[in-house]
Amino acid sequence: MNNVDVIVIGLGSMGGAAVNALAQRGHSVLGIERFWPSHDRGSAHGGTRIIRQSYFEGLEYVPLLRRAYTGWRQLEEQSERSLMTLTGGIYIGDPQEETFAGALASAQHWGLPHDVLSSEEITERFPAMRPAPHAKGLFEQNAGFVDPEATTAANIQVATMHGAELHFGETVLSWTATKGGGVEVVTTRGRYGADRLVVAPGAWSERLLGEVGAPVASERQVVYWFAPDTSAGKPSLADYSVGTQPVFIERTDGNEQVFGFPIVPGQAPGVKIGFFHDYTPTDPDAVNREISEFEIAQMQSRTLDLFPHLTGRLLAGSTCLYPSSPDDHFMLGLHPEHSQVTVATGFGGHGFKFVPVVGDIVADLSTRGRTDLPIGLFSLEREALRR
Known part of the structure; x- marks a missing residue:
């Protein structure tokens, strides 16, 4: 069982962005997805998703949106695709x-x-x-608007160009934190080890995150x-x-x-x-x-x-x-029990516009344990999730 730096579970919108950001920073990355690239079984399809900055959901989102807009244009240039x-x-x-x-x-x-x-x-x-x-x-x-299918494909494309290893049609059965501070992931095809883990499970949050993912409907x-x-x-x-x-x-x-x-x-x-x-x-x-x-x-x-x-x-x-999530805000941070695990879920119907900046945030958290971007609103231990 060969270790990589980071395993990413889920290669939809946020997982794909995370794999891309990590690979571009020079980390060895393995991404695992149960469906096919740019699939229509989850949340990243339908031809169009709104992108906007005058955000009624909260003032705190706007700095992230500004960063995301820059990321969208960068992804367009890198993939040579029209996305926004x-x-x-x-x-x-x-x-x-x-x-x-x-x-x-x-x-x-x-x-x-x-x-x-x-x-x-x-x-x-x-x-x-x-x-x-x-x-x-x-x-x-x-x-x-942005094109969700093309966005997911673009992140996969650019991540692969930078050396990411991506497995499709492979279901994660379980993951465990190891005594040495790493992780082990078991799938329908094998067993993999890594120093760190990103779990971007979308609608499958409770199944892959247990109590941490349970608040996600x-x-x-x-x-x-x-x-x-x-x-x-x-x-x-x-x-x-x-x-x-x-x-x-x-x-x-x-x-x-x-x-x-x-x-x-x-x-x-x-x-x-x-x-x-x-x-x-x-x-x-x-x-x-x-x-x-x-x-x-x-x-x-x-x-x-x-x-x-x-x-x-x-x-x-x-x-x-x-x-x-119960309050419609994202769930984004380090796992409360395993600091080598980064959680990215609960994006609901308004998260897609943040795809590029979420990729950067997840890469920060999973390699540095922190990010300089403002994510306090998305704490995994906030009161709304405990209720």
């Missing part, structure tokens, strides 16, 4: 509701360029949208692509598309928060939209991938609150998994 498209982003809600008010607070605190728009101004600028009359929107130009999530009605007198297809329509998040009058994307060239010719949370816990190995007629009707009804002419048929639908 800036379309602008609009966050709509009641003036005091978190979606708008939190985004405004982040933009003002960090001096991010932004425009505050009334409901009428939103429709004037983005003709397909009809928010509630009393709603307000924060628009930021420096927002858009594996949540079934569905996204939909609806066709607009572009008949005479209604917004045109261009009004829903990249170039006019930005990415969006909306919650008004206490309804369920939704997020979505413009029509993207090369993808289903409809607007992609979903609920921010579905609140349906699931076994990650027995996910219901079928989308019911009730779910479709519920989503389309909610969609009409914002897009009154998005009344065409469902063009496509997709299910994925959100590994969410």
Whole structure:
């Protein structure tokens, strides 16, 4: 059993970024993934994921987002792939509701360029949208989307270029901390040793992390692509598309928060939209991938609150998994019992935009035992996780 410097369990979004960061720093790395590269069994698929900086989830995230944007451009250059498209982003809600008010607070605190728009101004600028009359929107130009499948492939590509050894189609059965301060990992194919371990298990957190991963709920999530009605007198297809329509998040009058994307060239010719949370816990190995007629009707009804002419048929639908922590903040740090083990999980539905900076943080933690980046919000021992 030959030792490497670091083993990484899970080669999805965060594990792939960690393998890449570690390999580029000159460490010998073994990455192990139960599925295939850029698979659709977890959280890193669906063609688009929102990227934004006016972050209503908390002021603490913005410095990490700034670092992530630099990382996205670097990954594009290294892999020679197009990953990030800036379309602008609009966050709509009641003036005091978190979606708008939190985004405004982040933009003002960090001096991010932004425009505050009334409901009428939103429709004037983005003709397909009809928010509630009393709603307000924060628009930021420096927002858009990233391609999740291409991102995962890019991290794998660049990590391999820098010497990482990656195993796909291999399931981790167990890992143990050894007396000498290292780790041993047992899989369906063999037994491996390393000085340090990174566990980036996504929806399989409890199975691979026990009590440490138990707070993570594996949540079934569905996204939909609806066709607009572009008949005479209604917004045109261009009004829903990249170039006019930005990415969006909306919650008004206490309804369920939704997020979505413009029509993207090369993808289903409809607007992609979903609920921010579905609140349906699931076994990650027995996910219901079928989308019911009730779910479709519920989503389309909610969609009409914002897009009154998005009344065409469902063009496509997709299910994925959100590994969410109880407070929706990430779980990122050293294992409380084994300092040679770094944990990266609980990224839920809003973590993908942080992929490059999480890779750097995990590489810091697993090789130096600390990071200079601000991650106090993500402590594995915070009160919300103990409850």
